[in-house]
């Protein structure tokens with residue numbers, strides 16, 4: 001039975017890990033940065049060295065394929081890929097695995113001369129990690145990029161997307177031209193590390209993703225009254241921070257109780273005004289994130305959290321405002337792709353389980369365009385978005401072989 005070359009795949013993963021490498025392990029390789037652009041040049045060279053065509057679109061997405069040089073309307077291909085950018089102080093597998101395993105699969109298919117009806121295409125999507133705006137490349141590819149917002153897109157440190165792309169030789173205003181022609185993609189499948197502990201704890205080598213979480217972000221602002229922190233009696237204080245803290249704890253319990261075990265919430269940004277030790281906080285601001293694979297649960301919990309915020313505010317005699325910041329819908333994976341992955345697991349002799357992805361991925365954009373799915377392999381200790389993110393080489397080989405047989409089935 002044909003299989004991928006684990007040695008070649010490992011060598012490529014280790015080589016890509018050198019671009020933006022950190023002294024203690026891991027990588028910092030944000031999209032459009034010099035290490036990312038060097039990695040892009042290296043990847044293009046590897047694609048060509050594998051005997052495949054390589055090209056880059058207007059959004060900076062890298063493609064590779066045997067037999068085709070571009071995507072075209074009504075000439076469907078089967079697409080696989082992921083991303084080569086990383087978060088700051090990230091790991092060497094998040095994204096890189098899916099791109100390099102995809103390359104290995106395409107190279108292996110062409111070496112073995114296996115026949116398949118639809119062309120296989122590799123894609124490496126720009127700025128998946130969202131330094132300038134989340135899932136940038138796959139948003140452009142699927143026609144979800146708002147052209148009027150491009151001039152304002154910037155990183156948290158203020159660097160504008162247009163400047164970062166210009167430095168890398170791209171014109172950001174042309175990124176929407178990366179939109180895929182109608183009917184160009186028959187299916188998409190992406191291999192990724194799970195980035196959580198579920199597969200490892202269950203002792204199951206392959207996860208078949210059934211849906212990708214939707215994410216809602218809102219700014220929750222509690223406004224009380226600034227007062228002298230020494231002379232104001234405790235029972236007269238209208239403390240904006242304590243209202244925010246009270247709300248955060250109660251909202252956490254609400255989400256755990258009503259989220260069906262698959263919904264999570266996070267308060268990652270807390271701001272206290274005026275932020276001085278001898279003044280009772282006039283204002284406490286939170287950025288709350290809610291994630292769920294279930295659209296109804298997500299919408300319901302967002303409403304329940306808002307009414308909880310009002311109850312907490314009235315009990316603590318402060319005002320509250322809930323300002324929605326962003327919302328993405330959960331993306332269901334295609335049954336046809338899930339079935340192909342499960343059949344590939346049977347072919348290779350591996351157990352699998354269906355699970356949802358608790359992290360966002362380019363596949364959620366592709367799911368709006370075509371039948372999309374994802375294959376997960378275990379992350380050691382469930383660790384990800386940190387320098388010691390890793391998996392076992394055997395697990396990587398297993399995942400790549402499942403991808404290999406899934407691609408062949410989808411392209412048959």
Ligand SMILES: [Zn+2]
Pocket residue numbers: 083094095128192
């Ligand atoms: Zn990723």
